[in-house]
Amino acid sequence: MSLKLTILGCHSATPRTNSFPTSQFLEINNRFFLIDCGEGTQTQLRRYKIKFSKIKHIFISHLHGDHFYGLIGLISTFRLLNRQTELHIFAPKGAKEIIDLQFKYAKSWASFPLHFHELVSKESELIYEDAKVEVHTIPLKHRIYTNGFLFKEKSKERKLDMNTIEEFKEIEICDYQNLKNGKDFILDSGEVIENNKLTLDPSLPISYAFCSDTKYNEEMISLIRKVDLLYHESTFLEDKADLAKTTKHSTALQAAKIAQLANVKKLILGHYSSRYKNIESFLIEAKNAFKAVELCESGKEFIIEN
Amino acid sequence: MSLKLTILGCHSATPRTNSFPTSQFLEINNRFFLIDCGEGTQTQLRRYKIKFSKIKHIFISHLHGDHFYGLIGLISTFRLLNRQTELHIFAPKGAKEIIDLQFKYAKSWASFPLHFHELVSKESELIYEDAKVEVHTIPLKHRIYTNGFLFKEKSKERKLDMNTIEEFKEIEICDYQNLKNGKDFILDSGEVIENNKLTLDPSLPISYAFCSDTKYNEEMISLIRKVDLLYHESTFLEDKADLAKTTKHSTALQAAKIAQLANVKKLILGHYSSRYKNIESFLIEAKNAFKAVELCESGKEFIIEN
Numbered sequence: 001m002s003l004k005l006t007i008l009g010c011h012s013a014t015p016r017t018n019s020f021p022t023s024q025f026l027e028i029n030n031r032f033f034l035i036d037c038g039e040g041t042q043t044q045l046r047r048y049k050i051k052f053s054k055i056k057h058i059f060i061s062h063l064h065g066d067h068f069y070g071l072i073g074l075i076s077t078f079r080l081l082n083r084q085t086e087l088h089i090f091a092p093k094g095a096k097e098i099i100d101l102q103f104k105y106a107k108s109w110a111s112f113p114l115h116f117h118e119l120v121s122k123e124s125e126l127i128y129e130d131a132k133v134e135v136h137t138i139p140l141k142h143r144i145y146t147n148g149f150l151f152k153e154k155s156k157e158r159k160l161d162m163n164t165i166e167e168f169k170e171i172e173i174c175d176y177q178n179l180k181n182g183k184d185f186i187l188d189s190g191e192v193i194e195n196n197k198l199t200l201d202p203s204l205p206i207s208y209a210f211c212s213d214t215k216y217n218e219e220m221i222s223l224i225r226k227v228d229l230l231y232h233e234s235t236f237l238e239d240k241a242d243l244a245k246t247t248k249h250s251t252a253l254q255a256a257k258i259a260q261l262a263n264v265k266k267l268i269l270g271h272y273s274s275r276y277k278n279i280e281s282f283l284i285e286a287k288n289a290f291k292a293v294e295l296c297e298s299g300k301e302f303i304i305e306n
Numbered sequence: 307m308s309l310k311l312t313i314l315g316c317h318s319a320t321p322r323t324n325s326f327p328t329s330q331f332l333e334i335n336n337r338f339f340l341i342d343c344g345e346g347t348q349t350q351l352r353r354y355k356i357k358f359s360k361i362k363h364i365f366i367s368h369l370h371g372d373h374f375y376g377l378i379g380l381i382s383t384f385r386l387l388n389r390q391t392e393l394h395i396f397a398p399k400g401a402k403e404i405i406d407l408q409f410k411y412a413k414s415w416a417s418f419p420l421h422f423h424e425l426v427s428k429e430s431e432l433i434y435e436d437a438k439v440e441v442h443t444i445p446l447k448h449r450i451y452t453n454g455f456l457f458k459e460k461s462k463e464r465k466l467d468m469n470t471i472e473e474f475k476e477i478e479i480c481d482y483q484n485l486k487n488g489k490d491f492i493l494d495s496g497e498v499i500e501n502n503k504l505t506l507d508p509s510l511p512i513s514y515a516f517c518s519d520t521k522y523n524e525e526m527i528s529l530i531r532k533v534d535l536l537y538h539e540s541t542f543l544e545d546k547a548d549l550a551k552t553t554k555h556s557t558a559l560q561a562a563k564i565a566q567l568a569n570v571k572k573l574i575l576g577h578y579s580s581r582y583k584n585i586e587s588f589l590i591e592a593k594n595a596f597k598a599v600e601l602c603e604s605g606k607e608f609i610i611e612n
Contacts, residue, residue, distance in 0.1 A: 014383040015346070017353050039379045040321070040346055047323045063411040065382045069375075073345045076371045077320040094411035101407055105369040105400035107450050144413050 003028045003206045003304040005229065008044035010270030010296035012235050012249075013066055015040045020298055021066035022212060022271060024231070025050050029132045029153050034058045035210050041070035042077050048299055052081060057128065059135070060091035061212060062146035063098075071095070072102050079111045086113035090127050090135075092145050093118040119147055124223055138223050140214035142248045148212065150223060153205035158182055161200050168193065203306035209264075212271050215245065216254040221262045228304050230264040231296070233271035234282050240273075252282040256289035266304075270296035309334045309512045309610040311535065314350035316576030316602035318519075318541050318555075319372055321346045326604055327372035328518060328577060330537070331356050335438040335459045340364045341516050347376035348383050354605055358387060363434065365441070366397035367518055368452035369404075377401070378408050385417045392419035396433050396441075398451050399424040425453055430529055444529050446520035448554045454518065456529060459511035464488055467506050474499065509612035515570070518577050521551065522560040527568045534610050536570040537602070539577035540588050546579075558588040562595035572610075576602035 004027040009020030021038025025045070032054040034041075045052065058074075061067050071089070078087065087110070089095065096116040103109055117127060119137060128135035131154070138148035157180035165171050165179075170187055179185065185193045209224040212233035224230055235249035244251050250258075252269055259267035267290055269282050276282070279295055286293045294302070310333040315326025327344025331351070338360040340347075351358065364380075367373050377395070384393065393416070395401065402422040409415050423433060425443060434441035437460070444454035463486035471477050471485070476493055485491065491499045515530040518539035530536055541555035550557050556564075558575055565573035573596055575588050582588070585601055592599045600608070 013386050015349050015379070017349055039376070040349065043321050043323055043346065063408075064414075065379055065408070065412065069379045069382075070345070073321070073371055073375045076375075080319050092411075094407075098404075098407055098411065101400075101404055102369075102371070102375075105398075105404065105450075106371065108370075144411075 002306070003208055003229065003302075005208065005231075005302040006048055006050065007270070007296045007298055007300045007302075008041055008048065009038050009298060010272065011066075012233075012271045012273050014274070015066075016274065018298075019274070020044055021070075022061075023070065024210065025055075026151060026208060028151050028206060028208065031130070031133045032056065033135070033151065035149060036061055036067040036212070037070040037074060038066045039069040039073075042074045044298065045074075052078065053083070053085070056085060056087060058087070058089045058091075059149050059210075060089065060095060061140070061148060061210070062142060062144055063092055063094055064144065064213070067213070068095070072099055075099060075110060075114070076106075076108070079108065083112045086115060088115045088117060088128075090117045090119060090149075092147070093120050120145075124150075136223070138209060138211060138220050140211060140220065141217045142213045142215065146213060148210050148214070148220065150207065150209045150227070152207035152227075155205055156202035158195070158199035158202055161198055165198055168198075171198070206304055206306055211258075213249060215248040216250050216258070218258070218261065221258065224258075224262045224264065226263050226265070228265045229268065229302060230259055230262065230266070231268050231270060232258055234269040234286065235271050235273050237276065237281055237285050240275075252285040253289055256286035256293060259286075259290045259293070265292065266302075267293040268296050268302060269293065308612070309514055309535065309608075311514065311537075311608040312354055312356065313576070313602045313604055313606045313608075314347055314354065315344050315604055316578065317372075318539075318577045318579050320580070321372075322580070324604075325580070326350055327376075328367075329376065330516065331361075332457060332514060334457050334512060334514065337436070337439045338362065339441070339457065341455060342367055342373040342518070343376040343380060344372045345375040345379075348380045350604065351380075358384065359389075359391070361393070362391060363394045364396070365455050365516075366395065366401060367446070367454060367516070368448060368450055369398055369400055370450065370519070373519070374401070378405055381405065381416060381420070382412075382414070385414065389418045392421060394421045394423060394434075396423045396425060396455075398453070399426050426451075430456075442529070444515060444517060444526055446517060446526065447523045448519045448521065452519060454520070454526070455516045456513065456533070457516075458513035458533075461511055462508035464501070464505035464508055467504055471504055474504075477504075512610055512612055517564075519555060521554040522556050522564070524564070524567065527564065530564075530568045530570065532569050532571070534571045535574065535608060536565055536568065536572070537574050537576060538564055540575040540592065541577050541579050543582065543587055543591050546581075558591040559595055562592035562599060565596045565599070571598065572608075573599040574602050574608060575599065 008023035232255035314329035538561035
């Protein structure tokens with residue numbers, strides 16, 4: 001059980017030669033998710049040798065260009081590569097209309113099943129679920145309708161304690177799944193062996209919260225409490241707190257306060273404004289409120305293993 | 307009087323780490339034009355240190371992504387940079403609708419006067435003109451409505467032959483413009499001094515024809531005859547002539563044949579398919595039909611001086 005997050009881009013506003021707008025590639029419990037897709041994302045995927053075929057689900061936080069303008073190009077490339085497998089896009093309402101219009105004028109179309117799941121709710125909702133992972137929206141407060149995303153493993157099965165189990169001849173392999181599910185075992189004599197005598201606690205489910213773009217917003221805390229990893233945007237430092245307020249972005253210190261209040265295990269920062277030449281300043285500022293913090297950089301990987 | 311063409315991207319289809327889709331920056335007679343705008347164009351402009359403020363006119367050949375997907379990002383960046391000066395975009399019908407829709411969902415807008423000149427004609431037309439330069443469309447034959455563009459200096463004024471002029475005391479400075487315009491001079495005695503005795507031929511107007519994307523199409527020849535520089539797409543080599551036909555692209559040999567029939571001074575090739583690992587093959591093939599040929603590469607400059 002593990003999580004690997006690869007940063008494809010972590011700067012705000014406009015792409016530059018060596019800094020790219022928001023995009024992340026997440027592997028969690030053998031599921032693969034692309035989060036946001038600024039201009040140049042497909043080039044970054046190639047740079048970090050991430051196979052396009054792994055991407056079956058794309059999550060778009062909002063329809064500002066630095067989170068979204070790379071999507072049409074990526075979809076077009078999938079088509080050129082003769083992709084056949086389906087693609088699911090979770091994005092605010094409007095994304096489908098924009099993509100469809102560009103296809104119309106290009107007299108083009110997706111060669112594969114392309115499913116849009118357009119988001120409109122202002123409440124957190126479960127938008128993706130399979131046997132191992134679920135994804136919930138995290139409503140954010142920005143200039144336009146925006147969601148963060150909470151990716152988490154489902155609660156895991158208990159682990160069999162084979163040393164103890166083997167002491168009971170009556171327990172057979174066909175009973176194991178019931179034990180994993182937490183059931184007690186009843187011997188032929190009628191004696192009940194409690195489940196926690198036969199099994200061990202599972203490792204905790206891993207969780208990752210992506211929160212960008214947003215102003216300082218304590219309402220998100222209940223949704224991201226104790227996550228293993230929190231990405232929180234920090235467009236500005238406190239010297240531009242007024243500008244953060246006006247543009248509905250956050251400072252590094254504000255991101256750190258959210259991390260501290262939500263008691264997360266690790267905070268990572270990104271969405272830096274290009275006005276700051278040295279991003280180390282974001283780290284220094286955030287550490288005033290929360291110690292377990294790191295900076296995102298293109299190509300950097302964050303790995304969590306339970 | 308000079309022309310400088312900077313290649314920003316010259317590969318077909320999808321952007322990759324070291325190859326970019328079509329875009330060119332043209333300086334002709336102190337006018338500046340951006341031609342096509344594939345994804346990543348703004349990054350390439352920064353890489354080659356071309357000031358964004360120089361761009362006041364953008365010409366888009368057609369609405370396939372590799373010629374167009376970088377436009378919305380570039381316009382958005384102009385806005386973020388607080389551009390005030392007007393921008394003119396010459397593009398097929400549909401471009402405005404696509405840009406407007408993206409602005410609508412981003413709750414954004416251009417901070418500067420943004421003028422779309424949407425093209426629909428299937429005949430060549432004059433679409434831009436000022437005191438020194440004019441731009442005509444070159445109707446091309448591709449899978450969707452596509453234009454190339456012919457950029458040319460206007461016919462120049464004749465040059466004063468000061469050695470001769472100074473022999474005539476009656477010719478004053480205020481007469482010079484008439485001489486430059488080709489008028490004869492009449493002495494007080496009634497004697498007519500023919501203009502070509504007082505002036506010299508001007509240098510020839512420089513011209514550049516951009517032709518991409520297109521199938522082999524001799525109809526363009528009358529429009530591009532004797533241009534100083536011709537960019538003609540060569541997506542394929544002759545080994546894929548069938549594919550060129552199906553997809554309405556050209557081979558390097560076909561581009562060279564057009565250059566030869568139009569008697570242009572120099573041909574440059576681009577829009578290479580990524581299936582060819584060594585672009586030198588395009589040069590070798592083209593030279594079978596036309597010797598004065600060069601390959602486009604990102605960052606390469608072509609300079610013509612008269």
